Amino acid sequence: MLKNTHMKNPEIALVFNGVWSHYSFAMSPKYSSFYQLVYVHDLPATDLSAFKSVVIPFQSNHAVLGSCRKQLYDFLAGGGKLFVEGDSSATWLDAVWEDRPVNNYWWVTHPDQPPVTATDFTHPVYQGLMPRHACWHTHGAYTRVPDHARILQRNSAGEIITWETDAYGGTLLATTLDPIVEHGVQQITHLDHYVDRLTAWLCGAQPEGAFAIDEADYGRSWN
């Protein structure tokens, strides 16, 4: 029904809720050869086996994703990687996410008190990152995660921010950070560090260069 025909065989499916930050991120020449927008309402009809990884960004439609639960776990069972950022829903994820106030100004008022206080920098996504590059702000926390999950990041209250599990076949990585949406918004200037490491982890190749925007992509028909 609806599809983005502008991409060239990227290996990462970015589940797309029609939100402009998802679009601006995937359309940026830096990332467009890595990420394929898959409109969330087209997801049930999409063959995910064509992709190495699936990304579910913040501001997704978790009601629709709940109806795709089997498809997502079949993808994991086939050895794929699934990355979930921001909020999530227990309708399809065996975890409980709760909202919390967003502190996006800590770096001005309390630069020595970042929202994340513990990070496992041995994880491939976090290797080589400065602490500030590993957290800009968080959107809530996980109050329950699967028993088999490894915890990668916690906030100062000890709550879970980022976790990972291999128990479903492939690797499921979930975080309440929002690298894809914030990078699409382009108001935090240092996110290339995190997103490029994440992209390399998702598909094995690392993007290079600066995030550019082509004005011609705006006002253009999706159909």
Place this chain on the structure above:
Amino acid sequence: MHEPLKAAVIHNGIEGLDGLYPDSAFMVYNRISVAYPVQLDISQYDVLIVPNGSDHVFMECIKDTVEAFLAAGGVLCCFDGWFTPWVPGNRWVMDNSRRTIDVRYKVVSDPYGFMKGIDIDGLNFSNGISGWWACGYIQPAAEAIVVLEDTWHRPLLIVDEHSTNGTMILSASAPLSDSTYATTDDDASMQAVAGIYRNIVEFMHAKKYAYEKS
């Protein structure tokens, strides 16, 4: 007091949207969930609200419905970046060539009082960072009124009463609602953002009943 306006809010299932548009004496809201196949009738509403974080693939699918709604005199409020071409006569463009830290919001023209009682520094600053989150800019229709612009004179909030028979109130992805968006907990910013929205609601309410009376 006249009856409240009836508003439809497009809802694509994102977290945090519920609660941003509480009923008031001026406006009552219904959620319109994004779903396919599209079976949508918005003709009974006075106002169509497309909030921050909306689905613009869906909006392009209902472009004809929106045009018919405007042709019948409806009011469209889009407080998001419409990257697909569904808004008649006006275009939103994303841009990252300017630094957020350098953005200052400025009033250009305010014939309808959107900025009445608003401390614009509540938009400029929140806890030492930006107090609002406009992104990119609008390329407006020739006769649209530019209410707010940025440091580089790029339109960020406009009113267009000429491109269609209805009214379009458009922001460059700057969130506006009767509550605050979760990007700030600074009281000055909360008051400014909610204050602009309430002024817009009062304008829409007054315009409808002035029109019916005439």
